[in-house]
Amino acid sequence: MNDFFLFAVLPYVSLVLFFIVTIRRYISTAFSYSSLSSQFLENRQHFWGSVPFHYGILVVLGGHLGAFLIPRSLLWWNSVPVRLVALEVTGMGFAVITLVGLVMIIIRRFANNKVRVVTTISDWIIYALLLVQVASGLMVAVYHGWGSSWFATNMTPWLRSLLFFSPDVSFVAPLPFLAKLHIVNAFLLIGFFPFTRLVHVLVVPNHYLWRRTQLVRWNWDRKTIRSPD
Amino acid sequence: MDVRSQIGMVFHLDKCIGCHTCSVACKNIWTDREGTEYMWWNNVETKPGTGFPTRWEDQDSYKGGWVVDGDELKLRSTSKAKIIPNIFHNPAQPSLDDYYEPWTYKFQTLFDAPEGDDQPTAIPISKITGEPMEKIEAGPNWDDDLGGSNIYAKNDPNMEGLTAEQKKQMLEIERISMFYIPRICNHCLNPSCVAACPSGALYKRGEDGIVLLSQEKCRAWRSCIPACPYKKTYYNWSTGKSEKCILCYPRLEAGEAPACFHSCVGRIRYLGNVLYDMDKLREIAMRPEDELVDAQRELILDPNDPEVIAAAERSGIPDGVIESAQNSPVYKFVKLWKLALPMHVEYRTFPMLFYVPPLLPVMSTTQGDVVRNDVDSLFADIDKGRAPLEYMAKLFSAGNLGKLRYALRKEMAVKIWRRYVTVGDISQADAERALLEADCTAEDADDIFRLTALATTDERYVIPPFQREMAMEMIIDPQELKAEAGFGFRAAPKRS
Numbered sequence: 001m002n003d004f005f006l007f008a009v010l011p012y013v014s015l016v017l018f019f020i021v022t023i024r025r026y027i028s029t030a031f032s033y034s035s036l037s038s039q040f041l042e043n044r045q046h047f048w049g050s051v052p053f054h055y056g057i058l059v060v061l062g063g064h065l066g067a068f069l070i071p072r073s074l075l076w077w078n079s080v081p082v083r084l085v086a087l088e089v090t091g092m093g094f095a096v097i098t099l100v101g102l103v104m105i106i107i108r109r110f111a112n113n114k115v116r117v118v119t120t121i122s123d124w125i126i127y128a129l130l131l132v133q134v135a136s137g138l139m140v141a142v143y144h145g146w147g148s149s150w151f152a153t154n155m156t157p158w159l160r161s162l163l164f165f166s167p168d169v170s171f172v173a174p175l176p177f178l179a180k181l182h183i184v185n186a187f188l189l190i191g192f193f194p195f196t197r198l199v200h201v202l203v204v205p206n207h208y209l210w211r212r213t214q215l216v217r218w219n220w221d222r223k224t225i226r227s228p229d
Numbered sequence: 230m231d232v233r234s235q236i237g238m239v240f241h242l243d244k245c246i247g248c249h250t251c252s253v254a255c256k257n258i259w260t261d262r263e264g265t266e267y268m269w270w271n272n273v274e275t276k277p278g279t280g281f282p283t284r285w286e287d288q289d290s291y292k293g294g295w296v297v298d299g300d301e302l303k304l305r306s307t308s309k310a311k312i313i314p315n316i317f318h319n320p321a322q323p324s325l326d327d328y329y330e331p332w333t334y335k336f337q338t339l340f341d342a343p344e345g346d347d348q349p350t351a352i353p354i355s356k357i358t359g360e361p362m363e364k365i366e367a368g369p370n371w372d373d374d375l376g377g378s379n380i381y382a383k384n385d386p387n388m389e390g391l392t393a394e395q396k397k398q399m400l401e402i403e404r405i406s407m408f409y410i411p412r413i414c415n416h417c418l419n420p421s422c423v424a425a426c427p428s429g430a431l432y433k434r435g436e437d438g439i440v441l442l443s444q445e446k447c448r449a450w451r452s453c454i455p456a457c458p459y460k461k462t463y464y465n466w467s468t469g470k471s472e473k474c475i476l477c478y479p480r481l482e483a484g485e486a487p488a489c490f491h492s493c494v495g496r497i498r499y500l501g502n503v504l505y506d507m508d509k510l511r512e513i514a515m516r517p518e519d520e521l522v523d524a525q526r527e528l529i530l531d532p533n534d535p536e537v538i539a540a541a542e543r544s545g546i547p548d549g550v551i552e553s554a555q556n557s558p559v560y561k562f563v564k565l566w567k568l569a570l571p572m573h574v575e576y577r578t579f580p581m582l583f584y585v586p587p588l589l590p591v592m593s594t595t596q597g598d599v600v601r602n603d604v605d606s607l608f609a610d611i612d613k614g615r616a617p618l619e620y621m622a623k624l625f626s627a628g629n630l631g632k633l634r635y636a637l638r639k640e641m642a643v644k645i646w647r648r649y650v651t652v653g654d655i656s657q658a659d660a661e662r663a664l665l666e667a668d669c670t671a672e673d674a675d676d677i678f679r680l681t682a683l684a685t686t687d688e689r690y691v692i693p694p695f696q697r698e699m700a701m702e703m704i705i706d707p708q709e710l711k712a713e714a715g716f717g718f719r720a721a722p723k724r725s
Binding site (some may be wrong): 030031033034035036037038039040041042043046047050051054055113114116117118200203204205207208209211213214215216217218219220221222223224225226 | 309312313316317318319322324325326357358359360419420423424426427428429431432433434435436444445446447448449450451464466467468469470542544545546547548696697
C-alpha cells in the first residue's frame with residue numbers, strides 16, 4: 001500500500017502539478033520567470049559553487065535520461081566489465097562534482113549576508129531537496145553498485161509503466177531504501193519545481209543560437225502607417 | 230535604402246557645470262525602488278577620473294562592445310558558442326563592489342543616543358542587508374571634482390598610451406581644471422546589449438530607436454551588463470531582472486522631454502530625431518577606427534534632400550517624423566556643423582548621444598607655488614587648451630585628432646566672432662580669419678551661437694510625433710480594452 005502511494009500515486013500528483021502550475025505561471029506572471037542570479041552580490045564563491053553544480057547535474061541528468069531512453073544499448077555497453085566500471089566511475093565523478101558545487105552554493109547562501117537577503121524560504125526547500133537527492137544518488141552509486149544496469153532493468157520499465165498509465169510497482173518494490181528515497185525525493189522535486197526559481201531551467205535561451213543578432217520591435221506597421229486606411 | 234528614424238541627443242560639455250540635477254531628477258522618477266538604489270541611469274562623471282562603475286572604459290576586463298575580426302563584427306563579451314557556458318557564471322560581469330553598496334542612515338539614533346559628551350551621529354545602514362556599515366568606501370559620484378587625486382585621475386583608462394610628458398601635463402591640469410561628462414544610455418544604432426541578450430528581452434523600438442528591456446522576458450542571464458561598453462544596463466538584485474534608461478519614453482510620447490533633459494540647469498542638452506540608412510550600418514561598422522566618426526555621420530541622412538525624403542516615405546516614415554528630423558538640433562550639431570562627437574565610437578555600437586567637447590581654456594598657469602591668472606589666453610590656440618588633445622581624442626573621436634581639433638576650433642571661432650559682434654575689442658579681420666580657419670561662415674556662427682546660448686525649450690527638444698493613437702489602433706482594436714481593469718503587472722514585481 002505504501003509502495004502504491006509512493007510509486008503509483010505521488011508521481012502523477014507531482015507531474016500534474018508540474019505541468020499545470022508551470023504553464024499557468026508562465027501565462028499569468030511571466031515576470032516571475034527568472035534565474036534570480038546572485039552573482040552580482042557575490043562573485044568569487046559563486047564561480048566555485050554554480051559552475052561545478054550545473055555542469056555536474058547536467059551530465060548526471062543526461063545519464064538518467066539515456067538509461068530511460070536507450071536501456072538496451074546501455075545493457076550492451078555494460079556487458080563488458082571494463083566499460084561498465086568506466087561508466088560507473090564517470091557517473092560517480094560527476095555526482096561528486098555536483099555535490100561539491102551544491103555544498104558550496106549552500107555555504108555561500110549561509111555565509112554571505114547580502115546573498116542571504118535574497119534567499120527565500122522556497123530556496124531553502126530546494127536546497128534541502130537537492131541535497132537529499134544528490135547525496136542519496138551518490139550513496140546508491142557507492143553502496144548499491146552497477147546502478148547503470150539495474151536502472152535499465154528495473155527503473156526504465158517502471159517509468160514506462162507510469163508513462164502508459166498502468167503503473168507497475170513490482171519493478172521498484174524490491175529496491176533498497178536509498179534507491180527508494182532517491183526516487184520519491186525526485187518526484188517531490190518535480191512537484192515543487194514550478195513554485196520555485198527552478199523554472200529557469202525551462203527558459204534556457206536556446207533560441208539565441210539561431211535568432212538574428214539585433215532585435216527590432218515596431219509599435220506601428222511600417223507598411224500602413226502612412227496610409228492608415 | 231531602408232530609412233529609419235532615431236532619437237539622438239547632444240550634450241554641450243562646455244556648458245555643463247556638474248550639478249547632478251539630471252541624475253537626481255532621474256533617480257526620483259525611476260530608480261528609487263529596492264534593488265535599484267545603486268543604479269544611476271543618468272550619472273555625471275568628473276574627467277579625468279575612473280567613472281561609474283569604476284574604470285568602466287577598461288574593456289580588457291569588462292569586455293564591452295564590438296571588435297572587428299577578419300570580415301566579421303563580433304561581440305567582445307560573448308558569442309553563440311559562449312552564451313550557454315557563460316550562463317552559469319559570467320566571467321566579465323561587474324559585481325556590486327564595482328559600483329557601491331547603497332546605504333542610508335539610521336536617523337533614529339540621533340534621538341535615541343544617551344546623553345554624553347559627544348554629538349550623536351546617524352550610523353550608515355546598508356540598503357541591502359539593513360546592517361550597519363563599518364566603512365563606506367564608494368558611493369555615487371565618489372570622485373566628484375577629484376580629478377586631481379592620484380587615485381582617480383591616474384587610474385582613468387584614457388590615460389593609458391599617453392606619453393610621460395602628457396601624463397605630467399594632465400596631473401598639472403588636475404590641480405586647476407577638469408570637466409564633467411553626464412552619461413545616459415546612448416540608445417546605440419548597433420547596440421551590443423541587444424545583440425548579447427540570450428532571452429531576446431532587449432530590443433530597439435522601430436519607430437524611434439529607443440533601446441528597451443522587457444521585464445517580462447528578462448531571465449537574469451546577465452549578458453547585457455558586460456556587453457554594454459558604457460555599463461548602462463544594470464542588474465536589479467531584488468527582482469532578478471536587468472533595467473536600463475528608457476529615455477523617459479512615456480514622457481516623449483506625451484511630447485515632453487525626458488526628465489534629465491527637462492531639469493538640466495545649464496541647458497546643455499538637445500534632443501531630436503535623425504534619419505539614417507539601416508542598409509549601410511553593417512558596412513560602416515567595419516570601417517577602420519580613425520574613420521568611425523565620419524562613418525557615423527555618413528550613416529545619418531540629410532532630411533532636406535528630396536531623394537532622402539522620397540526614400541523615407543517609401544520606408545514608411547510619417548510626414549511628421551520627417552519634418553521633425555528637418556528641425557532636429559542633433560542633425561545640426563552632428564552633421565551640419567560637425568561640432569558634436571560620439572563618445573568612444575571605437576566600441577562600434579554607434580552611440581546616438583553626442584558630446585560637444587569642452588574647450589577648457591587656460592585661465593591660469595602655475596609658476597612654482599604662484600598661480601598666475603592669464604585672461605588673455607581665453608581665446609588662445611586650442612592646442613594650448615589644458616587637457617592634452619590626445620586625451621580628449623581618446624574620449625570623443627577614437628583617437629582621431631583632426632575631428633576633435635575641427636570641433637574645438639569651430640567652437641573657439643564662434644566665440645571670437647561673437648566677441649567681435651557684441652563687444653568689438655577684436656578686429657573684424659581677426660574674427661573673419663578665425664571663422665575661415667575654422668571652416669565656418671558668419672551665418673553658421675550666428676546659428677551655432679543662437680542654438681548654444683539662446684535656444685528655447687522648443688528649439689532644444691524637437692520631439693517627433695509618436696502617433697501612438699494610430700499605432701494602437703492598428704495592432705489592437707481599442708474596443709477590446711473596454712471594461713478591462715488596469716494594465717501593467719497583474720502581480721507585484723517581486724521575486725517568487
